[in-house]
Amino acid sequence: MFRLLEIGLPVALVLRLTTVAVTLALARHTSWCRRVTLGGSIVASVVTVGVSIRVLASGIAIDGVLLRHVASAMVFGYVITPLSAWFLLVLGLVAVPVAAYSVGYFAHAIAPSRTAGVGIGLNVLLGAIEVVFSASDVIGFLFAWELMTLATAGLVATDHEARTSRRAAFLYLVMSHVGTGCLVVAFLILAAKSGSVSFSVLLAGPIVARPLRDGLFVLFALGFGVKAGMIPLHVWLPEAHPAAPSSISALMSAVLITTGVYGLVRVCAFGLGIPAVSWGFALMALGTLSAILGVLYALTQNDIKRLLAYSTIENAGIIVLGLGAAMTALGYARRDLATVAVVASLAHVLNHAVFKGLLFLGAGSVVMATGTRELERFGGLMRRMPWTGLFFLVGAMAIAGLPLLNGFVSEWLTFQALLLGFTSTSGLLRLNFPLSGALLALTSALAAACFVKAFGISFLALPRSSAATDAHEAPLVMLVPMASLAVLCVVLGFAPGLVLRMLSGVTTSLPGLTTSTNLVSSGLGLASPLPSFDHLVPPIFGVALVGSLMVSAVVAARTGLTIVRRAPTWGCGGELSAQTEYTATAFSKPLMMIFRAVYRPTQEVEALAEVSPYFPHEVRYRAQIEPTFERYVYGPLLRAVLRAADGMKGLQAGSLHAYLAYVLVLGVLLLLWLGGTS
Amino acid sequence: MSFVGVDGLRAVFAILQAAGMLAAAPLLKAVIKKMKARLQNRQGPPLLQVYYDLAKLLHKEPVRSETASWVYVAGPRVYFAAAIAATTLVPVLMATAPLEAAGGILLLVGTLALGRFALATAALDTGSAFGGMGASRDMTIAALAEPALMLGLFTSALAAGSLNLGGLVRSVLHNGVTFHPSDLLAFAGLFIIVIAETGRIPVDNPATHLELTMIHEAMVLEYAGPDLALVEWASAVKELLYLTLLADLFMPTGIGTSTAPGAIAVAFVAWAGKVFLLAVAVTVAESTNAKLRLFRVPELVSISLGLAFLALAIRFL
Numbered sequence: 001m002f003r004l005l006e007i008g009l010p011v012a013l014v015l016r017l018t019t020v021a022v023t024l025a026l027a028r029h030t031s032w033c034r035r036v037t038l039g040g041s042i043v044a045s046v047v048t049v050g051v052s053i054r055v056l057a058s059g060i061a062i063d064g065v066l067l068r069h070v071a072s073a074m075v076f077g078y079v080i081t082p083l084s085a086w087f088l089l090v091l092g093l094v095a096v097p098v099a100a101y102s103v104g105y106f107a108h109a110i111a112p113s114r115t116a117g118v119g120i121g122l123n124v125l126l127g128a129i130e131v132v133f134s135a136s137d138v139i140g141f142l143f144a145w146e147l148m149t150l151a152t153a154g155l156v157a158t159d160h161e162a163r164t165s166r167r168a169a170f171l172y173l174v175m176s177h178v179g180t181g182c183l184v185v186a187f188l189i190l191a192a193k194s195g196s197v198s199f200s201v202l203l204a205g206p207i208v209a210r211p212l213r214d215g216l217f218v219l220f221a222l223g224f225g226v227k228a229g230m231i232p233l234h235v236w237l238p239e240a241h242p243a244a245p246s247s248i249s250a251l252m253s254a255v256l257i258t259t260g261v262y263g264l265v266r267v268c269a270f271g272l273g274i275p276a277v278s279w280g281f282a283l284m285a286l287g288t289l290s291a292i293l294g295v296l297y298a299l300t301q302n303d304i305k306r307l308l309a310y311s312t313i314e315n316a317g318i319i320v321l322g323l324g325a326a327m328t329a330l331g332y333a334r335r336d337l338a339t340v341a342v343v344a345s346l347a348h349v350l351n352h353a354v355f356k357g358l359l360f361l362g363a364g365s366v367v368m369a370t371g372t373r374e375l376e377r378f379g380g381l382m383r384r385m386p387w388t389g390l391f392f393l394v395g396a397m398a399i400a401g402l403p404l405l406n407g408f409v410s411e412w413l414t415f416q417a418l419l420l421g422f423t424s425t426s427g428l429l430r431l432n433f434p435l436s437g438a439l440l441a442l443t444s445a446l447a448a449a450c451f452v453k454a455f456g457i458s459f460l461a462l463p464r465s466s467a468a469t470d471a472h473e474a475p476l477v478m479l480v481p482m483a484s485l486a487v488l489c490v491v492l493g494f495a496p497g498l499v500l501r502m503l504s505g506v507t508t509s510l511p512g513l514t515t516s517t518n519l520v521s522s523g524l525g526l527a528s529p530l531p532s533f534d535h536l537v538p539p540i541f542g543v544a545l546v547g548s549l550m551v552s553a554v555v556a557a558r559t560g561l562t563i564v565r566r567a568p569t570w571g572c573g574g575e576l577s578a579q580t581e582y583t584a585t586a587f588s589k590p591l592m593m594i595f596r597a598v599y600r601p602t603q604e605v606e607a608l609a610e611v612s613p614y615f616p617h618e619v620r621y622r623a624q625i626e627p628t629f630e631r632y633v634y635g636p637l638l639r640a641v642l643r644a645a646d647g648m649k650g651l652q653a654g655s656l657h658a659y660l661a662y663v664l665v666l667g668v669l670l671l672l673w674l675g676g677t678s
Numbered sequence: 679m680s681f682v683g684v685d686g687l688r689a690v691f692a693i694l695q696a697a698g699m700l701a702a703a704p705l706l707k708a709v710i711k712k713m714k715a716r717l718q719n720r721q722g723p724p725l726l727q728v729y730y731d732l733a734k735l736l737h738k739e740p741v742r743s744e745t746a747s748w749v750y751v752a753g754p755r756v757y758f759a760a761a762i763a764a765t766t767l768v769p770v771l772m773a774t775a776p777l778e779a780a781g782g783i784l785l786l787v788g789t790l791a792l793g794r795f796a797l798a799t800a801a802l803d804t805g806s807a808f809g810g811m812g813a814s815r816d817m818t819i820a821a822l823a824e825p826a827l828m829l830g831l832f833t834s835a836l837a838a839g840s841l842n843l844g845g846l847v848r849s850v851l852h853n854g855v856t857f858h859p860s861d862l863l864a865f866a867g868l869f870i871i872v873i874a875e876t877g878r879i880p881v882d883n884p885a886t887h888l889e890l891t892m893i894h895e896a897m898v899l900e901y902a903g904p905d906l907a908l909v910e911w912a913s914a915v916k917e918l919l920y921l922t923l924l925a926d927l928f929m930p931t932g933i934g935t936s937t938a939p940g941a942i943a944v945a946f947v948a949w950a951g952k953v954f955l956l957a958v959a960v961t962v963a964e965s966t967n968a969k970l971r972l973f974r975v976p977e978l979v980s981i982s983l984g985l986a987f988l989a990l991a992i993r994f995l
Contacts, residue, residue: 380745382747382748382749382803383747393749393799397792397795400791400795401788401791402788402791402792402795403785403788403789403792404792408788411784412784412785412788415784415841416841419832419835419836419841422832422836422994423836423839428995431990431991431995434829434832434833434836434990435987437828437829437832438825438826438828438829438832438983438986438987439825441824441825441827441828441829442821442822442824442825444824445791445817445820445821445822445823445824445825446821448791448794448795448817448820448821449814449817449818449820449821452795452798452799452802452813452817453814455799456798456799456801456802456803456810456813457802459747459749460746460747460749460750460799460802460803461745461746461802461803461804461805462745462805540685540688540689540777541763541766541767541777541785544692544696544762544763544766544777545759545760545763545789546759548696548758548759548760548761548762548763549755549756549759551758551759551762552754552755552758552759552762552908553755555736555758555904555907555908555911556736556740556754556755556904556905556907556908557904563739564739564740564741564742565739565740565741565742566741566742566743566744567741567742567743567744568743568744568745569743569744569745569746569804569805569806569900570806570900571806572806572807576745576805576806580805580806580807581805581806581807581810582802582807582809582810582811582813582814583810586810586811586814587810587813587814588814589814590814590815590818590972590973591818591821593973594818594822594973594976
């Protein structure tokens with residue numbers, strides 16, 4: 001069994017390829033095709049989880065050869081380091097429930113003619129991400145990176161009749177390729193300087209000197225930042241994530257963004273030599289910006305999938321903030337701080353994947369049941385979809401960073417890292433740490449408000465439309481995967497030591513961190529009184545909370561038989577209806593007013609009256625927030641590109657003579673240049 | 679601090695402290711009400727009236743909305759449970775918190791956030807516009823208060839080198855109360871936050887039921903009987919908890935460092951005195967200010983954020 005895991009990654013990839021082939025063959029038999037493609041995907045993901053747990057448990061990397069191209073003598077190898085294994089584990093833990101959920105979801109939500117396409121896309125995407133996490137050389141990495149981009153673009157465009165889907169896919173492709181372009185340039189520079197395309201040489205330390213190294217950092221940060229959804233490179237994310245089928249959105253939000261994070265960790269933090277302090281602060285600033293703007297934009301969204309997509313930007317920000325703190329610490333050669341910060345960042349990668357996967361699956365069930373993504377058309381779903389509601393609530397509480405759930409753990413760690421950063425560095429710059437901490441606190445409180453809205457408006461009170469009234473609970477095959485993710489949220493929140501035990505293998509394998517293998521009981525962060533990390537939210541506090549809950553039940557239980565009287569809610573003198581309920585727009589209105597400097601909202605109210613202006617029979621309200629980045633960053637950029645293209649039109653006039661002249665001029669110039677150098 | 683060595687002892691300590699806070703919390707509310715009445719030249723209700731009210735509510739028949747689900751029932755219970763559980767994380771009479779080994783300040787803030795989340799979610803469940811309005815405003819103010827609260831707490835924590843409330847108190851005791859300018863600024867900042875978090879004037883008016891101005895009251899408007907009693911009681915506990923926290927952070931003088939009965943008695947008197955003084959401050963603030971418009975609250979909170987930041991800068995630069 002263990003011997004088999006040694007070659008687990010190739011096995012998983014072969015499984016995925018076989019699945020793709022069989023899916024193609026069965027394309028006409030929709031229901032078989034669906035079962036095969038998703039079943040194969042589940043088996044392959046389970047193998048991946050097995051391999052990654054083996055590497056994390058032993059702390060020893062597994063390497064091997066994926067493909068040997070005889071003619072060009074090229075060898076594409078892989079190496080699963082503990083860091084790769086961590087990301088593979090995150091991928092597997094989400095991919096299994098997502099695929100299982102899709103068995104039910106595809107049957108209802110994907111047109112039969114597209115099942116094969118989506119299934120193939122899913123398998124190719126997962127396989128490509130697996131190679132991204134484990135490629136041992138630049139060529140294989142970039143190939144897989146591109147394959148991943150294309151597969152995602154195809155999945156985003158599943159519903160290609162809709163103009164918005166096509167646009168989202170196009171935007172995603174453009175942004176991704178700008179990012180990939182940056183990566184190609186940066187890797188080429190590194191490869192030229194080191195004379196090798198293997199990561200073991202390329203990313204072994206400082207290959208180039210400072211000014212160029214800074215330039216490389218910027219290129220890599222841009223390239224990986226696009227995938228991680230960092231603001232201001234995020235513009236594709238809120239378009240592309242909602243456009244894809246919901247279970248694919250779950251995968252994109254939970255796993256796809258982690259490829260960017262993996263790149264940042266692997267290359268920017270640990271691949272270019274000891275990072276400069278300024279790099280760390282730059283990433284901290286970008287992370288904080290992404291977190292706070294991400295959650296602010298999420299708050300005003302009334303489309304549930306867009307809301308979740310913006311919240312992904314927020315969480316990516318928190319991850320990058322932790323990583324930035326780690327890089328700053330590496331720059332200052334503070335091992336203990338760097339370790340806490342890396343652990344915080346990587347733990348949040350897992351936690352975010354689990355709760356965001358859960359939330360997207362929950363949203364998928366709701367969208368499937370109601371046929372709309374508008375929060376304002378949900379309502380009252382708790383009675384119609386009790387289980388989906390419960391699981392969504394667990395996810396919402398986890399993402400709000402509430403104790404006893406997993407979101408709290410990584411936020412706690414990030415706060416620890418930031419406070420420790422303040423005490424263990426000196427100078428004015430260290431004020432950055434508590435300031436980021438304050439903004440992180442704001443972020444998590446706003447996230448709580450955001451998910452009170454997302455859950456409360458969707459699942460509670462009266463149905464707001466006939467679609468919500470007629471909604472039905474999702475089938476068991478979709479509920480079980482959600483249940484497993486919800487359980488994972490609780491388990492990881494209650495036993496955070498589990499995560500840390502696995503992460504200690506990762507931290508020992510990375511240069512510049514503490515080599516102590518016992519992270520769990522070494523006491524993390526600021527004079528931590530914790531005898532061991534298992535006590536972060538110690539079971540005794542959980543017992544206290546449950547005990548208090550029982551006390552409250554006892555206190556509130558009336559002596560004698562308690563008969564609850566049911567009465568209608570007071571409708572302020574009128575009939576209580578969906579119209580009198582508080583809306584999603586109204587819920588976020590105070591925050592929209594308070595942060596109007598960020599949103600720059602435009603709103604118009606129009607009252608239609610027939611008799612007297614004091615008795616309008618209809619009031620129309622329209623509010624819009626300004627797409628700041630799209631308008632002020634990408635707008636001018638786009639116009640400049642178009643202008644440049646316009647200017648260059650003259651060069652490519654379609655005249656053969658002109659082209660021959662270019663060749664001639666180029667030839668002469670080359671000859672002159674060569675003659676000059678020799 | 680070998681005092682909390684044994685888990686069993688610790689549990690007894692936690693239960694005793696939680697029970698004590700539960701019993702004392704309504705009295706704080708009553709004292710503030712009484713003082714406020716006296717400042718307005720009124721007699722005010724007797725001090726025990728708050729307890730009678732709670733008892734009355736607890737014996738009433740629960741009435742719940744037809745549209746509500748189990749979330750509505752769970753809300754007050756989780757809110758109440760979170761408040762009780764939070765009391766076990768704060769040192770009251772002893773320079774150590776019963777469940778000190780837990781996540782410290784961050785767990786305390788998180789636990790209170792859990793209660794708020796539960797109550798705000800439940801408020802949306804009846805379909806009444808009031809619940810939604812209250813939930814929206816309560817979450818808004820909480821979100822704005824959070825960074826100032828955290829920054830204020832961080833300043834104390836960084837000075838003490840511990841995020842743990844017990845460790846923090848012991849560190850201040852050890853170094854002595856100095857009235858460092860940074861402490862005064864941080865105290866002022868946190869006092870504003872405590873006012874905002876406990877729903878006092880000028881942020882919220884606990885006595886009003888006027889549609890346009892209520893925040894917390896709007897959120898719990900639909901609750902009746904035992905459900906309402908839980909909410910009221912938990913809010914009182916939360917207020918006592920915040921005042922105790924202020925006393926702990928800035929003037930832990932008198933707090934018990936041993937289990938000797940004499941030391942505990944002194945600690946009790948000191949704690950009661952400090953909380954009373956803070957209650958006077960809250961009453962005066964409430965009686966001399968008018969309630970702010972909702973959209974003026976951010977200005978107040980940013981003053982607090984500024985104070986907390988200045989405190990941090992003065993302390994460490």
